[in-house]
Amino acid sequence: xxxxxxxxxxxxxxxxxxxxxxxxxxxxxxxxxxxxxxxxxxxxxxxxxxxxxxxxxxxxxxxxxxxxxxxxxxxxxxxxxxxxxxxxxxxxxxxxxxxxxxxxxxxxxxxxxxxxxxxxxxxxxxxxxxxxxxxxxxxxxxxxxxxxxxxxxxxxxxxxxxxxxxxxxxxxxxxxxxxxxxxxxxxxxxxxxxxxxxxxxxxxxxxxxxxxxxxxxxxxxxxxxxxxxxxxxxxxxxxxxxxxxxxxxxxxxxxxxxxxxxxxxxxxxxxxxxxxxxxxxxxxxxxxxxxxxxxxxxxxxxxxxxxxxxxxxxxxxxxxxxxxxxxxxxxxxxxxxxxxxxxxxxxxxxxxxxxxxxxxxxxxxxxxxxxxxxxxxxxxxxxxxxxxxxxxxxxxxxxxxxxxxxxxxxxxxxxxxxxxxxxxxxxxxxxxxxxxxxxxxxxxxxxxxxxxxxxxxxxxxxxxxxxxx
Numbered sequence: 001x002x003x004x005x006x007x008x009x010x011x012x013x014x015x016x017x018x019x020x021x022x023x024x025x026x027x028x029x030x031x032x033x034x035x036x037x038x039x040x041x042x043x044x045x046x047x048x049x050x051x052x053x054x055x056x057x058x059x060x061x062x063x064x065x066x067x068x069x070x071x072x073x074x075x076x077x078x079x080x081x082x083x084x085x086x087x088x089x090x091x092x093x094x095x096x097x098x099x100x101x102x103x104x105x106x107x108x109x110x111x112x113x114x115x116x117x118x119x120x121x122x123x124x125x126x127x128x129x130x131x132x133x134x135x136x137x138x139x140x141x142x143x144x145x146x147x148x149x150x151x152x153x154x155x156x157x158x159x160x161x162x163x164x165x166x167x168x169x170x171x172x173x174x175x176x177x178x179x180x181x182x183x184x185x186x187x188x189x190x191x192x193x194x195x196x197x198x199x200x201x202x203x204x205x206x207x208x209x210x211x212x213x214x215x216x217x218x219x220x221x222x223x224x225x226x227x228x229x230x231x232x233x234x235x236x237x238x239x240x241x242x243x244x245x246x247x248x249x250x251x252x253x254x255x256x257x258x259x260x261x262x263x264x265x266x267x268x269x270x271x272x273x274x275x276x277x278x279x280x281x282x283x284x285x286x287x288x289x290x291x292x293x294x295x296x297x298x299x300x301x302x303x304x305x306x307x308x309x310x311x312x313x314x315x316x317x318x319x320x321x322x323x324x325x326x327x328x329x330x331x332x333x334x335x336x337x338x339x340x341x342x343x344x345x346x347x348x349x350x351x352x353x354x355x356x357x358x359x360x361x362x363x364x365x366x367x368x369x370x371x372x373x374x375x376x377x378x379x380x381x382x383x384x385x386x387x388x389x390x391x392x393x394x395x396x397x398x399x400x401x402x403x404x405x406x407x408x409x410x411x412x413x414x415x416x417x418x419x420x421x422x423x424x425x426x427x428x429x430x431x432x433x434x435x436x437x438x439x440x441x442x443x444x445x446x447x448x449x450x451x452x453x454x455x456x457x458x459x460x461x462x463x464x465x466x467x468x469x
Contacts, residue, residue, distance in 0.1 A: 029091055032091050032094075033085075033089075033091075033210065033213065034210070036081065036085060036094065036098075037085070037206045037207075037209060037210060039078075039081065040078050040081050040082050040085075040202075040203070040206055041078075041203045041206055043074045043075070043077050043078035043081070044074075044078040044079075044199040044202060044203055045199070045203070046071070046074040046075075047071040047072070047074055047075055048192075048199070050067075050071065051071075051192065068112070068124065069108075069109050069112035069113045069124070070109065072108075072112065072128050072132075073105050073106075073108060073109045073112070075132070075195075075199070076104075076105050076108055076131065076132065076135065077101055077102065077105040078199075078202075079132070079135045079136065079139065079167075079202075080097075080101035080104065080105065080135060081097075081098065081101055082139065082202060082206070083135065083138055083139045083142060084097040084098070084101065085209070086139065086142050086143065086146065086160070087142055089213060089216070108131060111127065112124055112127060112128070115127065125174070125178050126175070126178050126179070128174075129171055129175035129178055130175065132167075132171045132174075133168065133171040133172060133174075133175055136164060136167035136168045136170075136171055137168050139164045139167070140161070140164040140165055140167070140168050142164075143157065143160045143161040143164045144161060146160070147160075147161050151219075156205075156208060156209075156212050159205060159208075160205055163198065163201045163202060163205060166198050166201070167198050167202075170191070170194055170195060170198060174191060240261075243261070243263050244263045244264050245263070245264065246263055246265060247265065248265060248327060248328075248329070249262075249263065249265040249266035249268075249269050249270075249327070249328040249329075250262070250263045250265070250266055250325065250326070250327055250328075251266050251275065251325070251326040251328065252323055252324070252325055252326075253280060253323065253324050253326065254321070254323050255321060255322055255323070256279075257279060257280045257281070258278070258279055258280075259275045259276055259277065259278050259279075259280065259283070260276060260277075260323070261276065262275035262276060266328060269309075269328065269330070270283065270299055271299075271301050271302065283299070284297045284298060285298045285299065285300045285306070285342065285442075286298045286338060286341035286342040286345060287341060287345075288337060288340065288341035293313055294310060294311060294312055294313055295310075295311040295313055295326065296308065296309070296310055296311070296331075296337060296341065297309040297310075297311055297326075297328070298338050298341060298342070300432060303433075304411060304430070304431060304432050304433050305432075305433045305435065306333060306338065306432055306433065306434055306435065307330070307333070307435070308330075308331050308332065308333045308334065308337075308338065309328045309329065309330060309331065310328075310329055310330075310331040311326045311327060311328050311329075312326070312327040312329075313325070313326055314327075333434055333435045333436075335434060339356050339364065339365045342354050342356065342365075342442070343355065343356070343365050343366065343367045344367070345367070351369065351446055351447045351448060352367075352369065352444070352445070352446055352447075353366065353367055353369050353370045353373070353443070353444070353445035353446070353447065354366075354367045354442075354443070354444060355367060355370060355442075355443035355445075356440055356441070356442060356443065357386055357429075357440060357441040357442075357443055358440055358441075359438075359439055359440055359441075360385075361385055361386050361387065361407075361441060362383075362384065362385055362386075363382060363383055363384060363385070363389070364440070365382070366381065366382055366443070369447065370382075370445070373393070373419075373425075373447055374389060374392070374393065377392050377393070377420065378392055386443065387400060387404055390403070390417065390427070393417060393419045393420060393425060394417040394418065394419055394420075394425075395417075395418045395419065395420060396417065396418060399415050399416070399417055400415070400417070402415065403415035403427065403429070407429045407431070407441070411430070411431040412428065412429060412430045412431065413428070413429050414426070414427065414428040415427050415428075423447065423448065424447075424448050425445055425446070425447055425448075426445065426446045426448065427443070427444070427445045428443075428444045428445075429441050429442070429443060429444075430442040430444070
């Protein structure tokens with residue numbers, strides 16, 4: 001019967017050891033932690049299960065004293081493994097910790113077995129109390145460290161702290177009792193229930209430790225993502241700051257010709273505090289693409305003065321999206337270049353009419369859409385006074401007179417004409433100045449059909465120049 005008891009005990013020890021050793025070979029981290037925690041539970045319950053089996057037969061009670069080293073070794077190994085997983089979650093470090101823990105437990109088993117064999121029970125229990133007090137104290141200080149450093153899961157860390165404190169207190173009492181009585185205490189009778197309660201608390205915490213580790217991994221990933229995002233954001237902010245303070249004006253536009261970035265120098269020379277999210281056609285009156293890929297831009301300031309810019313264009317591609325970097329520099333104003341760019345707008349809208357009138361409102365140049373509109377009634381659409389052409393188009397002469405009177409006393413005027421083709425023509429005149437202060441008039445018209453008129457009326461009551469800020 002004694003051999004059968006020892007065989008059962010050794011069998012359970014071998015099962016636990018095989019689980020521990022098999023855990024060393026797992027490449028899957030989840031499986032590794034699962035078997036690791038499962039092994040801790042088996043080792044901590046091993047002593048109590050064996051005592052429960054033995055207590056059914058009084059003939060085996062004398063065997064307990066000789067088996068105490070093995071029973072305490074299981075508890076010690078369980079505590080060592082528990083302390084290891086509290087200290088680190090790195091599987092490679094834990095694998096080395098398992099080997100060291102088993103080695104330390106074997107050394108303890110040899111020393112404890114020798115003490116029991118020499119009938120030095122008092123020395124054995126003092127040795128157990130000192131070692132378990134040291135291990136429990138180490139776990140307690142690790143729990144304190146974790147509790148103070150954690151930003152999340154502090155409730156779980158508080159439970160660990162309380163359980164480890166009870167373990168330290170328990171073994172401190174055992175150690176004090178051994179020193180004071182100078183006699184071997186009956187551990188199974190007086191303290192086994194308390195120790196079992198503490199171990200059950202540790203096993204209970206092992207179950208929740210798996211859930212805590214999942215939350216810990218998730219929070220670590222979130223912290224990593226936040227840190228990386230902050231680093232990239234900081235780098236982008238530094239790059240943006242560096243580009244902002246470049247000594248030359250720089251503009252970045254996307255495929256839709258919307259300005260996505262403009263540095264301080266660009267905002268300064270263009271005369272707009274914030275250029276981002278504006279369309280190029282709203283900022284510049286006209287643009288011309290040269291043969292070498294560079295551009296000529298014409299800007300109309302609030303004082304109606306025109307300025308000409310030459311731009312160096314660099315195209316960049318990012319994730320199949322093409323953007324353009326424009327580096328601006330001042331250049332001398334060329335009226336012919338300006339009139340060609342304005343009349344032949346590359347990025348115009350269907351139905352738009354662009355033209356230039358001299359200071360007497362005579363037509364200097366008009367876009368092709370003006371010719372299409374006026375050719376059926378006047379074959380000389382590109383010459384003459386603008387008022388005569390509008391009177392030919394409009395059914396209401398009073399509206400033409402009103403527009404003529406308004407522009408003679410104001411820098412801009414607008415009108416809406418019902419024309420003979422049963423459509424409508426919206427017109428706006430703007431007085432502009434060349435850098436030499438010679439003035440002329442910019443003609444902007446929008447030829448609309450009846451189906452489009454209701455939509456435009458809902459969008460805006462008055463229309464403005466597309467280049468106005």
